[in-house]
Amino acid sequence: MSRRSPSSSTAARGRFVRLLSAVLAPLRMLTPLGVSVLLLGIAATVLAVLLNWQEFTQLGVVALGLLVLGFVWQVLPGTPVAELVVRPSRLVEGAAAPIATLEVHAGAAPMLFPKVTLPVGGRSVSLRLPFLAPFARHRETVQLPSMPRGVHAVGPVTYEKTDPVGLVTRRFRTGAVLELLVAPRVTDLSVFAGGLTNDLDGATSQQLSMSDLAFHALREYVPGDDLRHVHWRSSAKAGQLLVRQYHETRRGHVTVLVDGARSSYPRLRDFELAVSVATSIALRAVRDDFDTYLRCGQHLARGRQAVAMTEVACRFVAGEDDYLAQAADAADGVTGTGLVVQVTGAARDLVQLDGAAHRFDRSADWIVVRADSEAEPRLRDSGSLREISVPDLARLQELLARGMR
Structure with missing residues (x-):
């Protein structure tokens, strides 16, 4: 007697699993009411066979017939299409929540008060649409929830297609996935460039x-x-x-590095404060017409465009980043910088920050800004580095003005 090879046994199990999945797939489309009707139909059919009762036969036929009609409803042609627009697609954290405009184009089958779900980041917004006749159009305005700083995916729209009785339902995804950019809160630094080497528009360099x-x-x-x-x-x-x-007149350059290591921040809100501080400094540098380099982890922006600075700040996340390696990479990619600003948390060792700063041009000014929501605001010189502790964004203007003198 020959034995089956292991490969043939595995293939047989795979075919059985695929067959079982194909059989059970329609059952996954049943609603709780549909499951109840299915069990009722099976029980009525069994009793009708055992007891030969005509009433149970009629009940089983009706129950199973409703289920068949529910499945037939699902295969009717014409899938609805949804178009989604979010305004504004860029906003600042804490601003008024955006509005999404949803336009639904019904298919060949009527839509019986369909339930529509709109994912927004890790949340979702559900709404019930009115009855839509075949090929009808309907526009709905949806108030999205307020979201924290970051890049949030909006969509695709999920539509539940349910038969008139509500026994069988199937979900369809339609529409594109849009990005909602929520920028960090910033403060206007009216004093920033004092004491810095500027370019043709300001003070000359010492070279x-x-x-x-x-x-x-x-x-x-x-x-x-x-x-x-x-x-x-x-x-x-x-x-x-x-x-x-x-x-020698040259274009001034400001380098702003955000420590993206989660271990540098005892509290997650301190990282959000660090992002706000760094973005405020970068925007001030851009307004002063400095070439600006803003980086956290692998996300960076460089140039003189304020939009680029705020957009990249939306993507900053705290994780397991190797900040020192990224600072070294920034030093290799940036030449002629006049100021290096390292924005970090309370847990980062100052010796490491000093080592990172020394990778840049020796003629550059170096400053460390610690985002520490539970520390007292202070300014101190630690060897070659000037260190500022910022407990909240409102104190940044005052502390930075003192630190840049």
Whole structure:
């Protein structure tokens, strides 16, 4: 007698599981009422066979017939389509909740007061639509719940197709998935750039150049200097060649790094405060026309666009990020930065922050901002780093103004 191979036994079990799933699939479409009617129909049919009672036969036929009609209703042609619009799709945390406009196009089958569910992030909004005739259109305005900072998926719309008796139901998903961006709260920093190396629109840098716009001084001619830079009138008075020397004008650059490691924050609200602080600083730098680099984890934005800064801040999350490795990566990708702002929590070691700062240009200013909702507001110098503790966003303006002097 031959034995079955293990592979053939596995294939047989797989076919049996698929067959069982195909048989049970219609049963999953039954509502609680549908399950009750099915059990009633089976019981009535069994009693009718055993007792030969005509009344139970009629009851079983009616019950099972209603179930058949419910399944036939599900295969009627014409699937409804929903179009979803969210306004505004970008808002600030704490602002008025957005409004979703839902337009439903019915299919060939009428929609009997359908239940529609709209997922919003981890939540959902359910509503009952009125009766819709075949191919009818209906527009509904939905008030979405207030959401925290982040990027939240809105949709797709889930529609429950139920027969007139309510025995069989099936869910359809329709419409696109939209993004709702909720930006962090920010504060307007009217004082920020004081004391920083600016660009052509502000104070000049301390780097000297032989050819630029901001005049610095005259110095003695050195062999190899370009004769075009000789100031002949001053040279005639001094009796020796003097050449012009300039400040090197360059675009100012601000680097803002947010510590995304969950272990750096004793409280999750401190991370949200850190995101608000960093975004406020980045927006102030952008308004002052600085090239700005804002990063947390793998999410970063660079340039002079305020929209880019707020959008990337929506995507910041606290996790298991290696902040020191990402700070090193930022230092390699950023050149000529004039200010490095590290925004972190109370648990991050200052020695690590100092090491991260030293990876940047030695001529840059370095500052650490700790978001600590239970600490007293303070400013202190720790070696080469200036450290600010911010308990709430309202104190940032005052503390940062003192720290930048």
